[in-house]
Amino acid sequence: MTQPQPNVPSVAHAGPGRPLDVIVLAAGAGTRMRSKLPKMLHEVCGRPMVAWAVKAAQDLGARQIVVVTGHGAEQVEAALQGLNVTFARQSEQLGTGHAFLMGARKLPGGGDVLVLYGDSPMLSRETLQAMRRFHAAEANALTVLTSHLPDASGYGRIVRGEHGEVERIVEQKAASEDELRLTEFNSGVYLMDERAPELAALIGNDNAAQEYYLTDLLSLYRQHGARVAAFCIPDPSEVMGANDRVQLAELARLMQRRINERHMRAGVTLRDPTTTYIEDTVTIAPDVVIEPGAVLRGHSDVASGSSIGAYSSLMDTKIGENVQIRPHSVLDGAVVGEGSDVGPFARLRPGAVLDRGVHVGNFVEIKNSSLERGVKAGHLAYLGDARIGAETNIGAGTITANFDGVNKHRSEIGAGVFIGSNSTLIAPVRIGDAAFVAGGSTVSQDVPEGAMAVGRGVQRNVEGWSRRYWSKVSGEVARKLPWLSGWLSRQS
Structure with missing residues (x-):
């Protein structure tokens, strides 16, 4: 990671009309899938999981889509050929902050940056559009997508201040007992202004795993006096990911219900x-x-x-x-x-x-x-x-x-x-x-x-053949065929 930079420019918020670039993080190994196929390529209702994230970005009219690959990079990149995406390699798995920086280097700059995940296919276009509108209307510099779960184990928790403002994101391992009881969790989906790549360069790795966490961006934005907020959605299944085959099947069930309902409502x-x-x-x-x-x-x-x-x-x-x-x-x-x-x-x-x-x-x-x-x-x-x-x-x-x-x-x-x-x-x-x-x-x-x-062989009928054949059959066989003895007697 680069060293801290002394000056990070401020950005005047321009609303939903600002250019949007999307970084899809898809470098994870997914060992719990127990598969030779890279995790991101396991399918949900006809598309590899990572292709759903790309489709979401395309539906938003993204100016540029960068997919950060790592494990199985060649296979992932081959599967996405023809979808007009740019690829960035994360050769070393040094955390989400590092993966983001690999992708950010490919961006043209001057627009908002949305972070999506290659193993979370359920996010709808409507939700992401609503998040963009909220981001613009509130003049946010960073908006984090959140939701609630009665038991948010495994997720980072959203810590809010006295007036409901987002103060920080605390990871499960670092959370206190009170923080572990919080139900609002971090989905990992962020919408940020153009300062995101420069601020991401300030992320450190002073933690037990010695990794660079993208969650640190929230505190960095706050340190620079920028507005940070959470966009909380009612349905937590929209940000559900798949780490094993059980979760993959649950994603497929939810996605199939969404697809089928769409067709039924269309007649x-x-x-x-x-x-x-x-x-x-x-x-x-x-x-x-x-x-x-x-x-x-x-x-x-x-x-x-x-x-x-x-x-x-x-x-x-x-x-x-x-x-x-x-x-x-x-x-x-x-x-x-x-x-x-x-x-x-x-x-x-x-x-x-x-x-x-x-x-x-x-x-x-x-x-x-x-x-x-x-x-x-x-x-x-x-x-x-x-x-x-x-x-x-x-x-x-x-x-x-x-x-x-x-x-x-x-x-x-x-x-x-x-x-x-x-x-x-x-x-x-x-x-x-x-x-x-x-x-x-x-x-x-x-x-x-x-x-x-007419392409048949010439037919020849051999008279009396059946009588001669069946006369040679043993009495035991004849007893199993009641009709036979009667037929033979009539022929004599």
Whole structure:
């Protein structure tokens, strides 16, 4: 840390219009997670915890966002690529004050500085906006975000003076018995004026851990005659962090409730919100109905009038208007057009594109294939690497044999085609418009438009075979099959 500086300039407060820079502290090891994955990258409802802090900063319109990394820095930085953030490394874990300084060196200056934490994803945009308004209205130099807990064990306590002013923050280890009974705790979230980096340079490490604590900024601001205040919020869960898997699960539960309530208030029906998992990145239009146990993940998008059946799973899937996804269907990277229906027990894999009015029934799997308007694949089919024309019917048990052991090949099936049940289409193959494929056929050559392909072996019936076979069966087996003795007697 640098030595104390003699002059720290005063700042005229300019209100919420001042530029805002955000430092996200995300260098912690998180050993209690007991994981090879860095703590900050454990997910809560579709985002790594640290990405929630970045999103909060973006929602506030931050001029610059600096993420301070340390443990697992390369992984954390890779996960946040493309989010327009700057990184600062804290190579040595010397405390929150030291981490803040690492980040502050990347700031342009001349604006307010907000400190957030990479393992505290619950802070809402509304709360942070309210904190900014309070900070400006009170002309504060430093505002600390606080809340109350009946038992605030583990947190630093807020010590107030006779008139309610914030005097200091006392850490748990250094607190007296009276101070330990205080219920107002320090969240660690601070909003400060542009003097914060210079004052942070004055923080010392004269403590048992020999670390530099960001909490010391409060007393430093007061020593320089600056106004310090606390912004106390009613819901302490907003500043809840996750140090182990139990706390992580509790965060996910709280976040899921918030996400589900947001969708319901926007016009989405959730039959059972407590069993419905929706990630924050999912978009759902009004008048969508989601049945219990459904899982919607990634960048899935569900249009108005559609329904998602019980225990179905959507990942990065686009659902058009008035679509029915029936129970226990799995869709990943698929597009389902208006008025189509899928399932139950269907699987649409990446690249599956269904046009309007397509019917995909139970135990049908589709991969990297387009089904044009009105196609019907009722049950028990595999359609991979195929284009299927409008109004074509795919019979039960049909498969496109698309893999030769080395390469994938495509099937081109025209419009108005009828594929009989238990047919195998060996790609690459083309079937022309209005063609027929007889049930049970193996098709390895192109079928012209309007033709019928029959690819079966020649059937041969062997008369009397059953009587000769069953006559050789032992009497013990025959006794287990009561019908057999009667049938054999009738044949003699």
